[in-house]
Amino acid sequence: MRQHVNPLSEHYKKFEPIPPMELLFGMPNLPLHIDIGCASGDFLFELANQNTSWNYLGIEIREKLALNAQSKLKNSDLTNLFFLYGNVDNLISEYLNRFSRKPFADSISLNFPDPWFKKKHHKRRVLQPDFLIRISEIMKESAHLYIKSDVKDLFDYMNLVISESLIFEKLESENNYMFNPQNIKTEREIYVSSKKLPIYKQIYQRKF
């Protein structure tokens, strides 16, 4: 059973003060990957261990999951990983307004976002046209955007929003030299794979 929190609720307009990017990581100048809706962070722990030449930032709106990820991080030696609790939309705007007026993300993943099946709830979906513009503003030129979902309707919707933005182009084939985070299974993906359900995925690249 999926458990959802309403990202539009007043509760998520407030969040803890966030440290500047330079203080989040042992080596702040490494390329940065951001995972939106990272749950307990297992996907990012795997990535941070496998590819130590990148920094990883997970953002999660469900407090219990974010605390779980933060406590696992405290018990590890990783310095290339950090978790923020809150609504990604507010956190990204906060970063843009306070710390960084220039793009800082080298890639972003949106793995199995909450589908919000009912039409009247579609506005709660994390990927909205204006949100896509805001995340594109933090992404460097040629940065990658990775999406995955087990819900075909949601995947088609995300694909449409991204294609219509004209900011990104689809990467039809993987560059052999690129480290592809989509090769690592997320928490939801492990469950979906165990049920042998289809998984839809796509990589996009910021055009300019």
Ligand SMILES: C[S@@+](CC[C@H](N)C(=O)[O-])C[C@H]1O[C@@H](n2cnc3c(N)ncnc32)[C@H](O)[C@@H]1O
């Ligand atoms: C279906 S789960 C997928 C979790 C993980 N990405 C995976 O693939 O296993 C979607 C996650 O996104 C989080 N989420 C939903 N809306 C969010 C928002 N506005 N900001 C941050 N996280 C959000 C949810 O709390 C949930 O943990």
